[in-house]
Amino acid sequence: MIAEDDPAIASMLEKVLSQHYDVAVAHDGKQAILLASQPPRPALLLLDVMMPGLDGLGVAAEVKKNPELKGVPIIFLTAKAGATDVIKGIQSGARHYITKPFKIDDVLSKVKKALGG
Secondary structure, three states, rough: OOOOHHHHHHHHHHHHOOOOOOOOOOOHHHHHHHHHHHOOOOOOOOEEOOOOOOOOHHHHHHHOOOOOOOOOEEEEEOOOOHHHHHHHHHHOOEEEEOOOOHHHHHHHHHHHHHOOO
16 A cells, blocks of 8 residues: 555556555555555555655554554655654664655565565
């Protein structure tokens, strides 16, 4: 599942990832929690950190509280590239922290790796 508030980035990620995976898209953190909580459960969460309503760190915290979702790998995709931002992301449970601008091949590689491929 992708949670990204920028429509252009969300559309591009959906287009590329849907060639390999079933993809759902949320445009804010609250929608991400709602979608993730309903079947089928996501195998991975690709989260923007800065989103309206509930940011990606908040989504990660909610996911970790849910027994059905706490094992779902999280990858952050964000413009927040400072060392403390990366540390916060990893401490919140992210497997990977990708900064914008990103290369789509890096995203695909990290998604595949997080899914055990």
